[in-house]
Amino acid sequence: MGNGAKRIIIVGGVACGPKAAARARRVDPEAEIILVDRGTYPSYAGCGLPFYVAGAIKALDGLFSTAWGVNRDPAFFRNAKNVEVRMRTSAEAVDRARKEITLRNLETGETRVERYDKLVLATGASPVVPPIEGMNLKNVFTLRRPEDAEAIVKCIEGIDAEKAVIIGGGRISLEVVDALNAQAVDSTVVEMMDQLLPGAIDPEIAKILENAIVKAGVTVYTSEKVLRLEGGGDGGVKKVVTDKREIETDFVLAAVGVKPNVELARAAGLEITGLGTVAVDEYLRTSDPDIYAGGDCVSCDSLVTGEKIYAPLGSTANKHGRVIGTNVAGGAEKFPGVAAAGIMKTMGLNLARTGITRKEAAARGIDTVSALVPGQDKSHFYPGGKDITIELTAAAADGRVLGAQVIGPGDVARRADVVTAILTLRGTVDNLANMDLCYAPPFASAMDPLLHAANVIRNKMSGVAKGMTVEEFRAAGDEIVVVDVRSPAEHAKLPFEDARAVKAPLEELRGRLADLPRDKRAVVMCKVGTRGYECQRVLDGAGFVNSAFLEGGLQTLMETGE
């Protein structure tokens, strides 16, 4: 170390910390950079852990390696990056006045006080442990660190688990339950809120997801609270007691979210936000200008609402690391915020979401217009196309895109990423509707379902299209007549028996208008909604009052059914 070199100490060695170290090194070849972490493994890919449990990733090694197959151990950091990594080292206290940090070697118990010029807190988050009795029983887990994943795999194999209960219906839960179900473990998900992925997706998408999971053989209980866990004679968990039932089990995973690790920051007198995260400005600088924080211990600005949100994610932590690395090395880069994009796969379904949900918008007093559009990820005439259902939401006032959710066995990531790009740049459904997305039959339709969704919203905003959601449809009684405009072949395949229904295929509707009752509200139903809208316009033209089309069609009605 040269005498004039800057001394940068980084606390936390998973994603943000190592990235900050590597970036700082590239920007400032002179700086002394020290990274400390409590754990055993530095720089591991935490998001891969559920897939290790699933067996899709055969060994943990890959999670610790570079893309070119080199283990990211302390020797690697020293040799390749000239960064000193101290594992099994705890940051105990920060003396901001003296710009010193106390580090404890967890193996030897020895403490050292180190001077810093710039300090980075990348202290991450810890799993929330439900405050219930029995969490300390054997075969009860949370999943956060590689050690957890190894223990879970060993446990499931060791006890030859037949039954599992997953507490919480979030992303990690559903990734793990996918793994357990594939291993023929009889699995039950218990979620306290009234849907899976609460807060992340709208109810109809959650219902499509839940139905697919249940169809795959998993039991799902929503609006149900776990009260306690009970053990057997061997000290292992045997029973999960909820407010509604008792569930026998061999294994419990509690995945009810994470909480930011802010103890060090709080003790150092740094400002903490109302979300319980370390407060940072757009440069990711804390209330102390020589201390930066990023990754899972901070919150981010929502690109949609401008509000602070807590959306911890490995990709964001990496981006934070780069911004911090630049800034501790003397730069001035800003982190703009997040769309809160998320993606997962479970039970053969892919699910992506970005921006805000209708419910979140409503809670903020934003009037929205949504479209729910089932479609395919390739041209319908090209083999191998897979279903995707898109829910797109825009602001009623100006058509600004606010968020989207895409679910199905098909390519959901592409559509969600396009929406993320649009909401990052504050685009509207007008921008989206005419967007020149890639088109060739093996890759997309000439009018991708995403563009179609934008057009449905525009048609609703201009008053041309009048949708009825599946929820509204279910709540409706005899005041409506259901005009089923599907073809006879489609009826044969998927009958819709309802006393209120009248069959009038699209191709015959214009000749059948006289047969339709005019004293009831006509709701047109087709397979996915496209013909329904077209026929709603036919009825409008024929003077039917207040007609509507069933959004997402019979397919969505079935997929969201009880």
Added chain:
Amino acid sequence: MGNGAKRIIIVGGVACGPKAAARARRVDPEAEIILVDRGTYPSYAGCGLPFYVAGAIKALDGLFSTAWGVNRDPAFFRNAKNVEVRMRTSAEAVDRARKEITLRNLETGETRVERYDKLVLATGASPVVPPIEGMNLKNVFTLRRPEDAEAIVKCIEGIDAEKAVIIGGGRISLEVVDALNAQAVDSTVVEMMDQLLPGAIDPEIAKILENAIVKAGVTVYTSEKVLRLEGGGDGGVKKVVTDKREIETDFVLAAVGVKPNVELARAAGLEITGLGTVAVDEYLRTSDPDIYAGGDCVSCDSLVTGEKIYAPLGSTANKHGRVIGTNVAGGAEKFPGVAAAGIMKTMGLNLARTGITRKEAAARGIDTVSALVPGQDKSHFYPGGKDITIELTAAAADGRVLGAQVIGPGDVARRADVVTAILTLRGTVDNLANMDLCYAPPFASAMDPLLHAANVIRNKMSGVAKGMTVEEFRAAGDEIVVVDVRSPAEHAKLPFEDARAVKAPLEELRGRLADLPRDKRAVVMCKVGTRGYECQRVLDGAGFVNSAFLEGGLQTLMETGE
């Protein structure tokens, strides 16, 4: 027809025309709408034709059907949409003063004069027939209409073609050659310009594509002009004579582009652009306010340069149709322009492009900064990830994203579509670098190659990263030393033997600095460029002057090699 109803006549029944008819009907339930077309099949999916030739689409029927399996024939249009479709009908002349159009029934020869309130020209384009001798020989084709595709399939089967020559190295050529190669037809592509897909992609991406095609067994000749075709005794083509050689063949497809069909518009005195297209304003209105035009007979504004470009595509034609349908029914919708996005697959590679190339930018006097980044479409530790190579280009002045090309067996569409969204909304590499794209190991890396490409450009713009392109590398002589920072395992797998090369794995480089010559320019080479950049920074820090890293690494050097 009510007396007050508007009379809309649409010329052209493939993509734009039927879409305009359907949209006009939904907006105006009263209008009388007549659609005419010279052909036999209305509303077919022309972009599917190469895949019918390939056998991926087993029957042409699918190209004529709705997503719910109903044939889009005139009866369908009449019954479902109340649109009168007249096939085998030619529009002969437009009398704009009288607002009348003369239509000829091509079966009976009968002509009729029809009055219109609004006229839509969706007259499409025709394949350019190379002006060479022998194009009228048997077994010589262009591919534009379903009849062409059927004839090609019949011909290849009928003559049991062993050899084929494709004139032109564009998208349709490469889709068809993929089909022929899969059917063990010995195929040769002859392209007049110096690369495949000239104008659409930059040379290094074209070289990756060409090498893959050649590796698959296809012969590719670029910078070679076909002079004439010669036939045998049976009247069938036998030989293609170029300016460099003679090629024996049983079959010729000429796919050298399309030209807009503007004869009707020109004869009617409508303004024609310098590109030979029907001139339209942003409402897609021609120089006559009662006549609209869209689809392959018009040009579009480039969203990047603002200039008119001719980029005919089925998806654009559909969007045009909707805009025109709205406007002829009394609305006022604008079409914003295109990114000139395109995507194709051939020989197991996917290739997407959007915006402008470096060369196009240079021709317009725009200084650019590019990044060429090989990567994977999933996290490197998740199974099933596939390679993609991204070339991203931005304006040097302000980092505005100008275009991208993505090639590889992996998911190229997602990355190209995100770039299209960004350039539609005039975003920058700063916007892209921190964009919250979907992340989970089965779908992407924490830092997607696309984000990485944005960061490479930012690093170049700030002077931190100094790339050397593979072209520059090839042109370099003994004035450089190549610092190969790959691991011994990588050397063993893929040796790089070059007198100028020094081996110094990343992990050892800092200890080996004294061994490296300082009198030559150090160019760091790794597999894909990431470590190369990191090591270039190490060299910078050690006082090496003017060091650089090989962009895209050895992988790109190999993939673009002769």
